[in-house]
Amino acid sequence: MASLDRSLIAGLSVFEGIAVADLDRIVGQARSIRIARGQSVFEQEQEARSFFLLLDGHVRVVKSTPAGHEVTVRYIGPGELMGIAGALGRTTYPANALAAADCVVLAWPSHLWPTFATSFPSLSANTYRMVGSRLQDAHTRVIEMSTEQVEQRVANALLKLVKQSGKKIEEGILIDFPISRQDIAEMTGTTLHTVSRLLSAWEDQGLVKSGRQRVVVVEPHRLVVVAEARGSKS
Amino acid sequence: MASLDRSLIAGLSVFEGIAVADLDRIVGQARSIRIARGQSVFEQEQEARSFFLLLDGHVRVVKSTPAGHEVTVRYIGPGELMGIAGALGRTTYPANALAAADCVVLAWPSHLWPTFATSFPSLSANTYRMVGSRLQDAHTRVIEMSTEQVEQRVANALLKLVKQSGKKIEEGILIDFPISRQDIAEMTGTTLHTVSRLLSAWEDQGLVKSGRQRVVVVEPHRLVVVAEARGSKS
DNA sequence: GATGGAACTTGCGTTGGATCAAACAGGCGC
């Protein structure tokens, strides 16, 4: 571990409340890995030998169904943990993790988790807080799928991506990694055709600009309006 | 706590690997509560003062959207924990919990959790294993909503309920608590009309028998076939 | 045993999106 890594890492929310000396002990046991775009970090059903912290890049977590469908469960951004199957009593990974862009990750052997959890209560608390918020997210997804139309779901997905990985550029806010219509479709439970039509329509209205594997949200506020529309019925 | 409670409780998977003496210390700090059918155990956004273990009955966990829709997140059966917001770093409950039948629960003050977690590592491990499997379930729900048709989703929901709370009777397997078409619709993201139509069709085919707030699955195997049909495309 | 309300059934018209199909870029290797 280069020492400049450490200063970056200390600010991450996973390590909030952890003493600097402890942080060294934790990070010292990780190895740092580079993963090229398109490569997988870990794979569904594989034995969960390691857990990971994403330092740089973006990872797409995908589940495959027996019938051959692929559903994107979530995107992981810098500073987030992934592959923590061990902390949840699983021995295999529940999904595939694919690098959506070139990535740098820290990897720890899974067997270290129990020790970490008892030695560093803050780490444990922070991790389970994150798990809790993922559970929340998943439930929110279920609710969106149950109650919203495709248009709202796609708008919400874009807004979520913007919030998580938006980068301000002159035209608006760019989603800072390559993302295709197909990817968005897999996040929202629709088809690339419908996503394409929606993006085209929004482009005509000046809400977004998009091209090949690239989406820029020009007017987030108006997109929020789209995301909230119609859902009212009660 | 009556002593016969303790023998029942010792067998629950949450308490697996916990010494009898410890179990007494844990259960000794709980109070036991009866909740009548239709009453709520806890409510969305309420401050999470307690966490609960369901001893008897069934609880329906429901989320309400701002737009006034209700989505059933899951059914809790005997032996399961609920309201463990505290263990996941939340201060409020994320959903409403309604007694689907008369219930008996144990309740602990939330502030005991951190102590429990450090004093009884097995309890902590068991709890987070359960959280992990709920996260899994939620992701499975998302995938079902994305890739399956209403018919498969309803079939799967019934099979899940049968597995969780099925009671063998002469006609087949009864779902052992009152459940309406509306409830099933809220679990599967559809309308009571569609659920009613499906159940009627299945009844004609001899797969199920159903009536007012009551569903009996007569031929689980054939329902499995329905649940798996069509999804094949790839 | 009459009354009222909740749960359920069923028919019909409508429609949001999926599916099918075909053509059109943009980037990369040679």
Next chain:
DNA sequence: GCGCCTGTTTGATCCAACGCAAGTTCCATC
């Protein structure tokens, strides 16, 4: 610079499921 592959656009058609509406059955209560 040319072709190829992958990602994207756009049109046409179809159908599963929703929304609406009317009617029925069951249960609780007085």
